[in-house]
Amino acid sequence: MRSLSIASGVILCCATLTGCGLVPSPAFLQPTxxxxxxxxxxxxxxxxxxxxxxxxxxxxxxxxxxxxYQPIGSGGGILQLVKGTVQFGATDVPMNNRELALxxxxxxxxxxxxxxxxxxxxAYNLPMVHHRLRFSGPLLAAMFLGRVRFWxxxxxxxxNPGVKLPHWPVLAVHxxxxxxxxxxxxxxxSRVSPAFSxxxxxxxxxxxxxxxxxxxxxxxxxLVQNAPGAIGYVELAYVLQTHMPYGVVLNRAGRYVAPTLRxxxxxxxxxxxxTPSHFSIVDARGLSxxxxxxxxxxxxxxxxxAVRGHELRRLLTWLVTTEQARASxxxxxxxxxxxxxxxxxxxxxxxx
Amino acid sequence: xxxVSQRLADRTFTWMLRLFTFSLFALLGTxxxxxxxxxxxxxxxxxxxxxxxxxxxxxxxxxxxxPFLYGTIVSSAIGLVIATVVGVSVALLLTQYAGRxxxxxxxxxxxxxxxxxxxxxxxxxxxxxxxxxxxxxAPALNASLGFIPLFRxxxxxxxxxxxxxxxxxxxxxxxxxxxxxxxxxxxxxLREGALALGATRQEMIGLAVLPFARSGIVGSVMLGxxxxxxxxxxxxxxxxxxxxxxxxxxxxxxxxASVIANEFTEATSPxxxxxxxxxxxxxxxxxxxxxxxxRVLVWRVERRARGTLL
Numbered sequence: 242m243r244s245l246s247i248a249s250g251v252i253l254c255c256a257t258l259t260g261c262g263l264v265p266s267p268a269f270l271q272p273t274x275x276x277x278x279x280x281x282x283x284x285x286x287x288x289x290x291x292x293x294x295x296x297x298x299x300x301x302x303x304x305x306x307x308x309x310y311q312p313i314g315s316g317g318g319i320l321q322l323v324k325g326t327v328q329f330g331a332t333d334v335p336m337n338n339r340e341l342a343l344x345x346x347x348x349x350x351x352x353x354x355x356x357x358x359x360x361x362x363x364a365y366n367l368p369m370v371h372h373r374l375r376f377s378g379p380l381l382a383a384m385f386l387g388r389v390r391f392w393x394x395x396x397x398x399x400x401n402p403g404v405k406l407p408h409w410p411v412l413a414v415h416x417x418x419x420x421x422x423x424x425x426x427x428x429x430x431s432r433v434s435p436a437f438s439x440x441x442x443x444x445x446x447x448x449x450x451x452x453x454x455x456x457x458x459x460x461x462x463x464l465v466q467n468a469p470g471a472i473g474y475v476e477l478a479y480v481l482q483t484h485m486p487y488g489v490v491l492n493r494a495g496r497y498v499a500p501t502l503r504x505x506x507x508x509x510x511x512x513x514x515x516t517p518s519h520f521s522i523v524d525a526r527g528l529s530x531x532x533x534x535x536x537x538x539x540x541x542x543x544x545x546x547a548v549r550g551h552e553l554r555r556l557l558t559w560l561v562t563t564e565q566a567r568a569s570x571x572x573x574x575x576x577x578x579x580x581x582x583x584x585x586x587x588x589x590x591x592x593x
Numbered sequence: 594x595x596x597v598s599q600r601l602a603d604r605t606f607t608w609m610l611r612l613f614t615f616s617l618f619a620l621l622g623t624x625x626x627x628x629x630x631x632x633x634x635x636x637x638x639x640x641x642x643x644x645x646x647x648x649x650x651x652x653x654x655x656x657x658x659x660p661f662l663y664g665t666i667v668s669s670a671i672g673l674v675i676a677t678v679v680g681v682s683v684a685l686l687l688t689q690y691a692g693r694x695x696x697x698x699x700x701x702x703x704x705x706x707x708x709x710x711x712x713x714x715x716x717x718x719x720x721x722x723x724x725x726x727x728x729x730x731a732p733a734l735n736a737s738l739g740f741i742p743l744f745r746x747x748x749x750x751x752x753x754x755x756x757x758x759x760x761x762x763x764x765x766x767x768x769x770x771x772x773x774x775x776x777x778x779x780x781x782x783l784r785e786g787a788l789a790l791g792a793t794r795q796e797m798i799g800l801a802v803l804p805f806a807r808s809g810i811v812g813s814v815m816l817g818x819x820x821x822x823x824x825x826x827x828x829x830x831x832x833x834x835x836x837x838x839x840x841x842x843x844x845x846x847x848x849x850a851s852v853i854a855n856e857f858t859e860a861t862s863p864x865x866x867x868x869x870x871x872x873x874x875x876x877x878x879x880x881x882x883x884x885x886x887x888r889v890l891v892w893r894v895e896r897r898a899r900g901t902l903l
Contacts, residue, residue: 456855
């Protein structure tokens with residue numbers, strides 16, 4: 242009995258001490274580091290996660306260097322970069338001046354590199370409608386503001402002559418979690434509708450005047466698929482893989498355009514100038530441009546210690562060049578020339 | 594010699610127990626302190642109007658917690674009312690009526706239910722429960738009880754009612770298990786005495802079982818309340834996530850735990866983050882408040898029960 246209580250005491254003590262980091266845990270408990278190279282660490286955007294996790298898997302196979310990426314959200318990624326716990330962050334919206342100033346105090350200048358291009362589809366649930374529905378920016382704004390309340394409203398019928406629409410209430414489904422997807426969508430609606438800009442505005446999380454919210458692309462897609470009369474904005478790759486019906490959207494040139502890899506690239510190409518402070522590419526000019534698109538970014542410090550910096554540059558250069566060819570295979574839009582140029586130019590400024 | 598080492602071991606062990614127990618207090622204390630510190634910016638900016646503010650607009654930097662307080666409390670209340678009625682009934686059936694061949698499997702199912710992760714309940718809620726509420730339950734409630742404002746308005750499927758039902762399903766196992774154990778502990782003399790006086794089985798439950806089990810029932814509801822107030826994932830998936838206060842249970846709402854889970858990762862401005870921390874602090878305070886109230890209730894019930902029984 243006595244030896245039992247002593248033994249249990251010793252075990253408990255050991256457990257506490259190891260837990261506090263006072264005593265190093267035995268070697269067999271630690272993960273074996275890969276031969277030669279230390280792993281790189283990054284954190285941030287959940288939107289980039291499917292793309293990055295696949296890319297980093299490819300990278301490991303090619304270069305035998307591990308990259309740990311934690312999808313904790315764009316805001317978290319920026320915060321971790323500033324705190325110095327990760328070597329790069331990934332964010333759906335580039336860092337603004339206030340964030341850059343904060344980062345400058347701890348680690349100096351920040352480089353922002355576009356790594357992927359995304360488009361958002363307008364998905365809906367009207368089982369009896371077999372035509373692909375047409376939407377315009379002002380109509381979408383009115384629907385998400387709760388001003389167009391039924392599917393057979395004149396505003397919808399006017400764009401879709403000949404389509405028989407039911408007298409069903411419109412249920413606008415939005416993202417409830419803060420996300421770059423919401424930022425791009427509200428950025429677009431604010432651009433095309435003064436009322437939306439005044440009442441809601443642009444942001445990763447906004448105050449929606451109507452509808453319901455779902456956490457993540459998956460939940461928005463589920464809500465749309467399960468509620469007749471629902472409409473929502475969902476990542477293009479997600480819509481293509483789940484085969485949900487989605488609409489075409491009127492662009493600035495007056496054409497109705499479906500979201501595809503080609504029309505998203507056309508929208509990006511319409512902006513000859515791309516910088517981290519002029520990053521918005523919604524409502525693009527051009528006949529075949531899809532109007533609801535946006536870039537996602539990797540952020541890192543310009544000054545890096547020698548070996549680390551070299552490794553980071555190799556990783557990111559590979560990510561914006563070689564790896565992009567594989568993007569379309571999984572319904573991601575490959576990076577257009579203008580963005581690749583910016584990315585390589587930024588990487589060229591790295592000190593290491 | 595043996596005695597000395599024994600005493601030393603004994604003393605070490607006691608001190609270790611004290612240390613671990615005290616660490617719980619320290620943990621809660623630092624947690625509260627850190628939440629209060631992190632939320633100080635929101636507190637300085639909004640003061641008390643944070644608690645009764647109805648607008649939550651991250652774009653304009655206006656933050657009020659009332660819709661989230663409302664959503665958390667009302668959804669938990671719906672869940673607890675249903676779960677208490679069902680849970681106590683099942684427990685009474687298991688202990689007073691059912692034979693062993695029924696009680697065994699039912700108990701097993703109930704214990705299994707409490708082991709299901711909440712995200713699974715959430716998925717089930719979004720795929721099965723919400724569509725059923727939209728096309729079955731809510732129209733029926735509207736047709737029969739539509740004269741009450743609670744059961745009026747447009748029906749979406751994801752709503753306060755859906756969240757309440759999910760919480761009921763999730764708290765039923767907790768309440769049933771505790772009440773079952775309490776009812777089993779009722780001394781046979783009491784039950785036999787009631788029956789010997791000519792009471793029917795139903796009267797016996799009212800006379801002997803329920804008074805004895807009262808404090809246990811209140812305690813089980815407390816445990817259920819703890820689960821309901823803090824439940825995040827399942828509620829987030831079915832409540833609709835719109836910060837509003839409306840009388841209709843068919844309308845979407847929002848809860849405190851859900852808004853933290855939804856918005857914390859992408860909240861970048863310091864005031865926004867601080868407001869989310871303050872929501873966390875509110876949740877902690879609400880939970881503490883309800884626990885304290887339940888504690889007082891248990892205490893009073895126990896005192897009264899002692900007066901009547903003995």
